[in-house]
Structure formats: structure tokens, C-alpha cells
Amino acid sequence: MGVNIACQFPKGDLRAGFDKAPIAQGCHMLTDIIDSSARPGDSPAARRASDAQPAAWAPRRPTLPGVIAVKNQKGGVAKTTTCLSLGACLAEMGHNVLLVDLDPQAHLTLSLGLKPEELRRTVSDALLGNTSLVSVSRESAMSGLDLAPANQGLALLDKIFYAQQDYEFHLKRRLDSMGDGGYDFVLIDCPPSFGVLTMNALTVADLLIIPVQPEYYAAHSLRQVLGLAKRTQEKSNPHLRYRVLATMVDRRNKIGRVILEQMQAGLGQALFKTVIEVDARLRESPAFGQPITLYAPRTRAAQQYRALAQELMNSTTILAKVDNLRKGSLDSPQALMNEELTYDERQRH
Ligand SMILES: Nc1ncnc2c1ncn2[C@@H]1O[C@H](COP(=O)(O)OP(=O)(O)O)[C@@H](O)[C@H]1O
Ligand SMILES: [Mg+2]
Secondary structure: OOOOOOOOOOOOOOOOOHHHOOOHHHHOOOEOOOOOOOOHHHOHHHHHHHHOOOOOOHHHOOOOOEEEEEOOOOOOOOHHHHHHHHHHHHHHOOOOEEEEEOOOOOHHHHHOOOOHHHOOOOHHHHHOOOOOHHHHOEEOOOOOEEEEOOOOOHHHHHHHHHOOOOHHHHHHHHHHHHOOOOOOEEEEEOOOOOOHHHHHHHHHOOEEEEEEOOOOOHHHHHHHHHHHHHHHHHHOOOOOEEEEEEOOEOOOOHHHHHHHHHHHHHHHHHEOOOOOEOOHHHHHHHHHOOOHHHHOOOOHHHHHHHHHHHHHHHOHHHHHHHOOOOOOOOOOHHHHHOOOOOOOHHHHO
16 A cells, blocks of 8 residues: 655745855855856866866766756755765766756755855856856866856746747757867756756756655655656657665654665666765755865765765766767666555555
8 A cells, every 4th residue: 555644844944044044155165257258168177177187087088978967846855965965976086067057946056155146147048048058157166066057037947938849958959069068977956846947957868866755755756757757758858867866864764764675676776776864964065055075075975975976987877878878787767667666554564
């Protein structure tokens, strides 16, 4: 018998305290490089690459960056945290990473110490075709980690693009015209909705990471996202693959443990082996405009996100792009999407 119990996180309340936090402390950490005449080779990553020594991973360097969308339509499941932390860990490994904030709430932008309402150019300008993604991207305090920031204006694009044909290809066109831009990975933080912005992210993504908190409603929201991924595969991105990430795992919570076991049994290799546990330091780091790897590099959360980055690098799913092979050890998403997650109520007791 399936279990449906109310979601633990009341949305909208999550940032109540955060908004009062000393975000401004982080503002100086981002260098404003806005330049409307910027060309692909002018990106922060490209400038760094021209100075940098070849890194150990150079032979594997893709001709285009691997694009990862982080998406669940449920709020408060660590989408933004995963995008930022995973991006920071990949940067720490020596990769050039561009984070793209595609959520009008602009939490990713805030978490790197920027004030969205003060931005002159955002990812919206790039999506509208007024300028390039490179020209709106900024360096962060972390070497190798850049951000294409957002603000509330992004919400308007849902309405502007909706009536257009091929509306889901705007971001793909912008990324394609950027070439590699010096980036190895582009990580997109998606909004908790199924609108135009999400479709743009999934259409360009090689890999969809779905953060799931092993909680009530987890299976329901997971099925919804997988349904959307399936429709995206059929319509605009046949190459899309996905993996599920268990986040905010509290091992003291019995139902959480049971649901995690069910996810492991039901999803198999589609679930990252790495599990992200609850760690209060992850709640603090955005207030200081830093990813966890800078704010608290030795914490469990930092180590677990490093393990996730390593698991991702070891996985053929993302490396498939590097080798131009679209096959890997994972089952096809199609097959996995047919799998049902059933949570047996009896196991709660
Ligand atoms: N592993 C974790 N442990 C504790 N708090 C976390 C963890 N991951 C995320 N959080 C916190 O939970 C809240 C929601 O996370 P967030 O990444 O903003 O979710 P989403 O983007 O899915 O809405 C934030 O306050 C964040 O700091
Ligand atoms: Mg978010």
C-alpha cells in the first residue's frame, strides 16, 4: 500500500531567516565582468584556461561542456544546494564550471553573495538573445566556478516564450553559440515548476540530477519529474539521461531510512550511491556567499558532495559525452522510468 504524508518543508518559509542574513558579506567576492561586447573566448573560464597548466583531466576534455540540470518540482529538496556544492566540488577537482541560475527566486545567485535586484545583466538577457551567456557570467570566490545569475525578471520569460514555437531551445542555442567557452561543465539550477524555463534546461541537458529527500511524497514527485523527462526525451532531447540523488538524509529518522532503502531497491543504478546527509553547515554557507567547500571544507557535507563529484566523474553517463558514446553501464532511462517505487506502509512499523 502506498504512503502519502505531507511534505516536511513548508515552501516559502525556507528563506525567511536567510533573507535577513549578511548576504552583503559575500558581495565583494564576485567580480563583475559585465561587458556586452564579450565574445566566447572572453569568458572567465577561457581567460583562466589560457593561463592554466594542463590539468590531469585534460585528455578527457569534451568539445562541449557536459550540461547537468538539477531539477525536482518539489521545493526545499536541495536543488540549489546541490547545484552549488557539486559545481564547487567539480571546480575544486580542476574543472571549469558555469552555474546557470534558471530559477526566478534567484537562490543560487543569492547563495554566491549577489543581490539579484542590483544586477544589470542576468541570464534573462542571454535567453532573450540580447547578449551572450559569457557576457552575463561572473567569477565567484572559488577559482573555476562562474555564475550566470538571475533575478525575478526571469519569471517574465515564461510568459514571453510560452507562445513561441521551439520555445524550449533558447538556452540550447545560447550554449551552442558559446562553444565550450572554456567550460567543462554547465550546471543549471531549475525552478520548482514545469514551465518554459525547466523545458529549456532539460532540452539542453545531458544529465538530469533529481535531488530527492527520502520523505513522504518523494515517490510522487519523482514520478512527476520522470514523466517530464520522458516527454522531453520524446519531444526535444532524446539524449537526456537522469540520476536520482538522495539528499538531506536523516539516518535517525526511521521512515526516512525505509524510504531510502526502497529508493535503492527500486532505482538501482539510477540512484547515486553517494547520499547527502543533513548537515547544518549547508544552511549557513549561503549566508556567507560561499559554497560549502570554501565555507566549511572539512565537514561531512563537503566530503559527501566531493564523493558525489567523484562518482559523477566515474560514471559513464556524463563521460559518454566526452567519448562521444551515448552508451554506458546504466540501463536506458526509458526502462528505468517504468519502474514503480512503492513504499510499503507495513515497513513503517
Ligand atoms: N544536506 C542538507 N542538510 C541540511 N540543510 C540542507 C541540506 N541541503 C540543503 N539544505 C537546506 O535546505 C534548504 C532548502 O535547500 P535548497 O537547496 O534551497 O532547496 P531547493 O533549491 O530544492 O528549494 C536550504 O536552507 C538549504 O540550506
Ligand atoms: Mg532552489
